[in-house]
Amino acid sequence: MQVYNNTKIAVKDLDLYYGEKQALKRVNMNIKEGKVTALIGPSGCGKSTFIRTLNKMNDLIDNVKIYGEIALDGEDINKQNVIDLRTRVGMVFQKPNPFPMSIYDNITYGPKIQGIRDKKELDRIVEESLKGAAIWDEVKDRLKSSALGLSGGQQQRLCIARAIAMKPEVILMDEPTSALDPISTGKVEELITELKGNYTIVIVTHNMQQAHRISDDTAFFLNGEVIEFNNTKDIFENPMDKRTEDYINGRFG
């Protein structure tokens, strides 16, 4: 497979079936390192299915068949240990899902499983991750309090901090702001903009303005196919395909 220099994840001829139903059709995509790639398209077009293939989350579902190639840094993800893969490719979900434990323990959970025990090192990871997710100032005096006492927007930034604590290279975000109010959404969007460069980010969003504001590249999905994949400016200002134009102008979906 041809892999370009700035490609972090290369997807080639990806087909995915849930039983008899084909949910992804011949998807090809070069996801660029250190950039934000947005996945847009109407409900049921395969965005979540696609993002979940990137760290093999679909493998947990019965009756899924996947064909094609996905390479991370040029290496087939099927040849990698899945735990290592999910460390390198972290994920943040639609609904904030902090563990029912303290803010501190949420962050140290993964690093402890990785074998880090030193208290100073764990303290350092907590501070660095929370700062990285732009939530340190809001929680630094209540690290031992339950994460469930945070607001929805704070919980989502905590989940991003928890992902960062594992030192991923890629962060997958499946509609990370759809459960948040506009102010929290703004903070998460600002955070995504700060994180890019250090991380490769792939984000599913139903919010056209959000895709336009924060992403570098955008893929438009329809019925399991990628209709158009290009830099975000061109997708929004000069779409090549009439269906892309209709979708971004709110004519369907």
Ligand SMILES: Nc1ncnc2c1ncn2[C@@H]1O[C@H](COP(=O)(O)OP(=O)(O)OP(=O)(O)O)[C@@H](O)[C@H]1O
């Ligand atoms: N576990 C599953 N088993 C069977 N079919 C599924 C499963 N998950 C998704 N599908 C189907 O695959 C298609 C793509 O779904 P997917 O959730 O990827 O779409 P989506 O674009 O993310 O939608 P939304 O924007 O509503 O979240 C849909 O027709 C959906 O019903």
